[in-house]
Amino acid sequence: MEPEPLDFDSPEGDPVSWEVEAEPWQDPFERRVTHLASGTKLVQRRVPRAEGRDREYLYDLLENEARMGARLLTRLRRAYPPELPRLIGYSLDEEEPFVLLYDYRGEPVSRYFGALLISEQRTLQASLFRAVRILSACGIVHRRIEPATVRWDGATAQLTDLSHATLAGSRRLRMGEAPYACPAQRRGEGLTAAGDDLWSAGMVIYRTVTGREIADVPDLSATPALQPLRDVFSDSPPTAQEVLARLRMPDPMQSVAVERDLGLEEGRAAFDRAREARREPAAATASQETRVQPVPVPEEEEGRPLPRWARWLPLAVLLVLLVVLWVVSR
Template sequence: MTEITESVVLVGRTLNGRPTRWEVKGDQLFTVPGSELVTQRVRTVDGTTLVRRSLPDEPDETKRLLLDNEIRALARLTHAFSATGPFPALVGYDMDSPDPWALTADWRGVPASEVVGGLLRAGLEQFAGSLFQAVAYLGMVEVAHNSLRMDTVYLDGTSPQIVTFEHAAFFGEPRDDGRGAARPDDDVLAAGKVVHEAFTGVPVVGDHVDLAEVAWLGSQLPDVFGEPGARPSAIDVVRRLAPVSVPVLDVPDELRAGRAEFDEARKRKMPPQPDTVRISPVRPPQPAPGFPACNRVLLIAGALVVIALLVFVVLGGLS
């Protein structure tokens, strides 16, 4: 079931793991550039608009893991920040059925690519501060988006919302693009590239930009485009760009249990890891122990005595 075209009942779990049913009817099916998941707005019987993320018609294990990434990341963010964060809050999910899905709150605003070109300088500067604030929310709970670009940012006025977490990972976990472990400053660099594109209208190719094109970027964000490990944190950038505020983390007690539940569900679908084989070092063959020098002398002397006696006996017999 990829696209919902009529009223259906989705059976899954709420954010806290409670089994629940949602009766929904399909609404707008829309494409998100770069996303491999199906995205559709649906309406519940009480008129609430949600966004359903699901697998395409011919799913494979790789795409299932993409959906798992999104559920895990949004679960952690929603547990920590409820509906106040700059991301679609997770409403419900189904991770284990043949047709898994996630339901989130409706995405706010419109794709940033459609509106940033109309922002004046003050609006662009406010957008920059708000985007780094959004990235700071992710960093507070150690979530790396890993695919932040203009297409994954929605804009409501100058307030951004980050969407499509299918490539997300927790800090230290392997990225799914093979570029090492997830790091917080990767999202900082990505946000800087989005801001540069907003100011210039030209997407950034690679990780280095010409800051001379925009004096404001050169004065405010030069280190954002530095080497890994030398970039500032998102919170540092937010404080630099005030007046937007730094997010305050208010994690409920259920957060740790929620994280464990999602991680355990993910492990059930991961291929088993081979048993670790411990190999003891093989020592090279040691030479047989030799006789001490003094013993060798005695042995040679004894042999000479025996030979002398034999010669004496033989000569005596001949005479």
């Protein structure tokens, strides 16, 4: 593998130029690279030219991943948790835009279906619900927690792929499939909430612990290790903190402070401004094409003749007054 340059912007919006050694693009959307100066392993996620030409929404998903990654950095700058992907930078204005992340931890959780030890089952639950709790504290709902986006290294779960994440309280879109997406999300009803991710995390845990596939709400009665999830799939789900308490685990937000980094927030604001600037010409064109022209209010015609009765009205009033005066004087 030959060294190659990699130019991108840091989360603060500063230009960065690295020399990296990259693996071949076996997956057209993702590859591993190594920063030669430090040996740091990275993941580069991109939109290939051909794919973006046919599916323009992929650019929006990539930009959203950069935005959500930057938001996490602004909130978790002192103690970034291993359960979440960490953004290094992005380059979104080129023909094949990309985001750059620290390398993932572990392997896809699908490799462990039905194969975890009892102690590992408990650790997986605690770690995945920690991730949901931290995301919710940062005001983020992942929306695509499923076996393809959860990894496991034997001690810690890690969520990946923030491309579909959104802010809590935003309108739900019809997204995902059973059993991993909650019913309200599949129908696109109401507003996003942390409970959406709790449902999805619970389904991933059930699938991994039991190895069984399901199409609807699972029966947990025969699996003692899953009793902490007993009402996660109900209409009134618990909070992530409550599930962690059942697992006798502390709230991670007691040790992971959610803060604001003004430098990173300014970088994120600059990112948003650049993104909107790229969209303004298209939006302006669409607005002009669909704008409804106001209906002009007709002005009164100058010199329009009065109706015949109006021309005789003053004379009639004068005659009535004369008659009244004559009657009074008599």
